[in-house]
Amino acid sequence: MHKILTCAAFTLLAVATASAQSLDEFYKGKQLTVIVGYGPGGGYDLYARLVARHITRHMPGAPSAVVQNMPGAGSLRAANHIYNTAPRDGTAFGIFARNVPLMGLSGHNSAVQFDPRKFNWIGSSSSFADDAYLLFLRKDAKNGTIEAAQQSQGPPLILGSTGEGSPGYDVPNLLRDILQLNLKLIAGFPDGGSVNLAADRGEVDGRMVDYSSILAGKPDWLKPDGQMKVLLQFGRSTRHPAFPDVPTARELAGDARVRQIIELAEVPWHLSRCFTAPPGVAPERVEALRKAFAATHRDPLLLEDAERMKLEIHPGTADDIIEQIDLVAKAPPEMLKQLQKLFEASKG
Secondary structure (H helix, E strand, C coil), X not given: CHHHHHHHHHHHHHHHHXXXXXHHHHHCCCEEEEEECCCCCCHHHHHHHHHHHHHHHHCCCCCEEEEEECCCHHHHHHHHHHHHCCCCCCCEEEECCCCHHHHHHHCCCXXXXXXXXXXXXXXXCECCCCCCEEEEEXXXXXXXXXXHHCCCCCCCEEEECCCCCCHHHHHHHHHHHHHCCCEEEECCCCCHHHHHHHHHHCCCCEEEEXXXXXXXXXXXXXXXXXXXXXXXXXXXXXXXCCCCXXXXXXXXXXXXXXXXXXXXXXXXXXXXXXXXXXXXXXXXXXXXXXXXXXHHCCCHHHHHXXXXXXXXXXXXXXXXXXXXXXXXXXXXXXXXXXXXXXHHHCCC
8 A cells, every 4th residue: 555655656757747847847958859660661661751850840948859760560560669668758759551440440360559538649740631541563563454463363462561460461451351362471571662672583473552652662663664554542532643544442342342441441541640648747848749749740841852752742630530530430330340350361
């Protein structure tokens, strides 16, 4: 009983100290750590570094910032770390795969150690309004058309991904099962750059990846005389203007139930490039991070930097993120169960 009272007293003292200290006083001389759930060079890493370069000018006390790459399990390692281990004083926040909140709600991955509704969401750099999640294939891949891929005969299309739980693993497997695509996933690549290299070498037939990531990191894939093509688009209700001849996953749905599953699975794409702090951060520091994040994405210097890097900036607020998470949380239980079954089957 004495130990409990002592712990409670220390907690109250910490809260009182945080309240008494101004935001400028707290952040002056501190270093922000921006955790990214992938290795250097991929889309999430580029957005993390973009934010880290510019957010310090808009934070109270003008702290410095550093990016910490924490790849593993399709960024699930980073999500668990932010939720359970990262400092809860307002100096740590991060970004992980957009499908991670859905994983936390669907219950299909036993490695999930968080509740997405309890994160302190900061904001999103992109709402995916001008982006698309694309299935890129080598032009010399066998069965490299939608019609051929939907036939069970012949060799499957081999796609590379970073690991189970990543969008590049779960989404192709989901589409394989509900659209009857003849796909096989090779997981375990350390980062997106390694998957790109494997595709360039012909070790895999292709991968699923954001259009914006390819624009920024592999623009040669988009050249008319390049060796890659796009088979389908995901995360969009309509075709992206850059790919008017490429069908969306919704268009390929055979019936209303399949279309509903696809629409629910696409909710995370409205959570594109979301940043969050751990639970338990003092509310005034969460608010400071949110205000700085919003101001950063209005900053002409960031916008100029993003244009140079070919990164889409279409920011969203913490409330936007929470609204999308609630949308999934309130989905009909039978739909979530169906999604869970499909994700579980994808591990087989």
